Amino acid sequence: MRLPQFQFHSPKSLNNLLKLQEKSGENAIIMAGGTELLNRMKLRLIEPEHVISLSNIKGLNRIFFTKDKGIEIGSTSKLTQIVSFFEKIGSYRAIYESTLHVGSQQIRNMATIGGNIFQDTRCMFYNRSREWQKIVPPCHKRKGNICHAVKNSRRCFAVYQGDIAPALIVLMAKAVFYTPDGFQELPVEEIFSGDGNKPFAIEKNHILFSLRLPPVNKNLFSTYKKYRIKGGLDFPLAGVAIALQKEGGIVISLRLCLTGIAPKPIMIAHAEKTTQGERLNESLIEKVAQMAYDFVHPVANLEDSPEKRRFMIRQMVYDGLKEVIKKHEGNG
Amino acid sequence: MANIIGKRIPRIDGPQKAIGEAKYTTDIFLPDMLCAKILRSPIAHAKILNIDTSKAEKIPGVKAVITGKDAWGIKHGFVETPRYPADQYCLANDRVRYIGEEVAAVAAIDEDAAIEALDAIKVEYEELTPVFDIFESIKPDAPEIHPNELPDLTEPFKNVGGRCANSFGNVEKAFKDAYLIKNDRFESQLRTHSYLEPQATVAHYDKSGKLNIWTSGMGVFRKRMHLANTLRIPSSRIRVHKIWVGGAFGGKIDLFSHEFCTSLLSIKTGMPVKYVAERDEIFSFFRHGQPMVVDLETAVTKEGVILGQRARCYNSCGAYRGSGVVCIFLCWGFLILPYRIPALDYIGYSIYTNNPVRAPQRGHGAPQIRFAVESQLDMIAEELGIDPIEIRIKNARNKGDVLPNNDTVKNAGLIECIKKAAEKTNFRKRYIKYKTERVYQDNYCHDDYKKDNKRFRRGIGIGVSGYFTGTLIYPNNSAAIVQFNDDGTVKCLTGALDIGQGAETIISQIVAEELGLNLEDVELITGDTDTCPVDIGSWISGLTYVTGNAAKKAAEDAKRQILAAASLELGVGIERLEINGKRIFIKDNPERSIPFSMAIARHIYENKGDPIIGRGFFRGLKDAKIGPSLKNAKGSWSDSYAFDAQVAEVEVDMATGKIRVLKATTAHDCGFPINPLLVEGQIDGQVSMATGQAISEEVVMKNGITLNPSFLEYKLPLATEMVENDYIDIITEEYKKDHHFHTKEVGEGYVSGILAAIANAVYNATGYRPKKLPINIMNDP
């Protein structure tokens, strides 16, 4: 199936991009790497009249240390760039681990971090071809009024399956947007609306400029665990990002963020509260893992059963916590 | 002493494929070529009341639109016999019976116009009640998909498309005398071939009135026959061209609607027409392998010797007969082949449902049957306290065994396969070690596994299989021509089609061996119905045996002629001559020799200008009038039977249920390998396919709709899931000059043993007995 007809624009500056966007009206879309966008266009899930590419805009793909020893990642940085950079520095491990397993080598050469964050939610009843869609009545996300995953549901349960966002969230990253009113910053978790149908709470003319990671404490260790049936292109059927800061055996902070099980990344706030100031022993680890299990309610709209995905969340939280603790111990 | 046979020779088509020069059907671009698209039924079961194509025809760029009324009501089928007459239309006639059934086709100047035309075709349906599950479908009150036409169907079943019943021996007594009887149900899933090259056809009805076809198929003569019948054109006016094929594995044998449609559209427009299936179309609507439920009851002595079996196979063939009727016959065969079964009561049913039609997939019943038999045999062995190797050796067929249909297995090397595989893998010791290391739990992924150091469990298992080597099915035989060029090189014409298995290399090796040539001296012209003689096709595991022997005979014929001429030229009797390096020598006086070119010139001179052309014909089952009966499995089935024993080593993560297949050891009796490098390649591919079938692959369908129609969601093995392979050749035949060779198949038989071995290995590791595929140790078994 060929792509639908559209007009392609490749502006050289963000200001020109915003002007173009305004001129093009409702049916315009921003393209970064295009791997996810073009796929949806081939399925005719979206048919924009204008595609505005970020690829010619200079300065959007740099990764560098900021003055305060944090890191700034340009929004069109390719995933291979990110893997390479974070492999070298060793810290912010969750960023490395989450990016390394996105797609295949080819995809990582093409896809950008901005594109990965802003990927649309997915569902096995939605990401289907035009031919398939002629057979099955349209659901909420396809401008219909039913949900094939959850009978009689009035809302959309399409799943956010981005790997990198939860890692950014546990590492307290901020998203920097370029807007007609200048730069604006937002914690990454506030990008998401929680609505499977319209997953992002961001204005159309707010263009992701970069991600800013705060400087990381030497006592902070992070990891990302991904559950999928096979490797390669498989999206997470469940994913867990963990950032743990410990000192002298006591938890300073524990941040947990899950992906692949709801229309947005899910933070387990009460896990953070429960563990703060505590010694992270075996029973507390199990308790936190169980909290994550109890908190999530995936539905049957991806390639594995909701029960298995919940089960894996618990298992991965457990395994992930054990791992970051080990890293701590390895570092005295 | 063979020079080329038995050697690891790189494939002759390797270079052109490595540089991207090899052309496949999708690579054909002809001037003014039109794009064809197919309109499919969105409903699983319905009457077609009306089709209005008038708007579609008027769309700019649309050149032709066809529907069922253009197809003359002609039917075709995977088999066409009095018992199982052709039952499928190229375009739906007055009913549709599955979602995706072809209803209309358009040819337009580009894809956009073609899709717009499809959207403009209005079809009026009257919905009928569908049925998707085989056990619902056989109920007396089930909706009728096809009327019952089988006179021998005594069971009160509806929607039975095929029935194969065979029994022998005293089954009652066997079960009465048994020390132990086991009765189990095994279920194999819907899985699919996933060939990389999409289904595609280019048809060009040229100005001379010749219909030129390039199609991604598995046998050019069969395609031509079907097209001639359905288009009502003489075979001589159809040319199926040679083209490379990007994998098939059984899924491209049948006549496909798009082959008919592109042909008819080209005839109507006079322009070339191309159809390429979208990948999700292939996953959703094209033919997958046969899902099956096997009920197996086995009676054994205290020592584990099989006394008798009762088996019922319930095959899900889809909305039309497809190859289901053959599959249920083959299931009988795969039951009686590897082990001695003194008494058997077998019935196989091929049952219609409102799902897409199913096709053979590598093994065609063998994987499903061996999974059942090998799993149950392990269960029996454990109950009797016998080890899995011992019980198999006790029951295995031996050299010269006569099968219930009076074929003999000739030089069966199965026992040696089992012994060698067990020895190489240190099976017995490791089997016991892994068994004692596992801890029985009711909940197989108990939380305790998180903590203890036994989270990752190893297991080892064995599976045994047998396979036939070609049988009789249209066109039943192969012919080959070997023609000498003046310089002593040869041209070999054969209708064989290389679908990836290396047919061209094998045939070249055989011809080169017979004529003492180098491989580069043999030019192969293949796979074209106009320029090549008839060929049996690259399926039913017959090509190497049937076509190989035809090519051998043609080469022998050419050799006789060149030796006769050399005899005259050298002035000695033929018996004193031998061939090497494009020269003919006197055996006891090798200083006297002449080049081929001189002998050829002499032949031409002696025969008043006639060139040297060698002809060879071959078919299996020479004394049989027809192939075996699909109704009762009687009759000769194959000349030659292959056997194998395969051992799988797995690792299971008890905390998550993830299974990794670490290693596969295949001890195979393929007679003798003509090219061991190619044989290894076949084993590798089949082990990979079996791994996918065992642990992750499934086409998920609900109410006739496929829910995972993509490479992303259909979980076939990637490079990171590669299984390390070990190969053990068990040589039971040899290549002899002046005698047809008895090689055995290698393309299909190695899926089943390893599939069963993986299931047995998972049990060894975890204590969980898989009864369903794909294996999920977190499910109730």
Added chain:
Amino acid sequence: MKAMGKKNKKIIRLNINNTVYDILVEHRDTLLEVLREKLLLTGTKDACNMGECGACTVLLDGKPVLACLTLAIDAHDKEITTIEGIAKDGSLSPIQGSFIEHGAIQCGFCSPGMILTATALLKENPNPSREEIKKAIEGNICRCTGYNKIIDAIGDAAKKISKDHQSS
């Protein structure tokens, strides 16, 4: 989507296998479509058109990418290498030779994409471990070979290439 509606077109410059082409393309044309249909460079294969199988892998500025998800217009002025550009002056590359020698090609449909991914791998990592090879070709599906001989071939080619470099 009207068949004869407005088509947005542009002339772009593509540098493919060191040959420069000026081609008129539609904005929506993918690099895969332009390679195969406009330039008749059919070595790059279309097996799924959704970026899920790797058969359409080409090198863009030396990096393996999927041609079916690359807009031709986005490949303007970049260096593109397809399978047709791997053999030099009629000589097979060490990877191509190794594939043939090891029996790593059966039906051949995945081979162009696989060879390109392998070519890029060995340029970046001249001595990859078996695991690194598997990970690098994880995005290239093969249904015929089980990957065994492909991995053997790439490993062997790596040895050959470093031997050639040492001796030169």
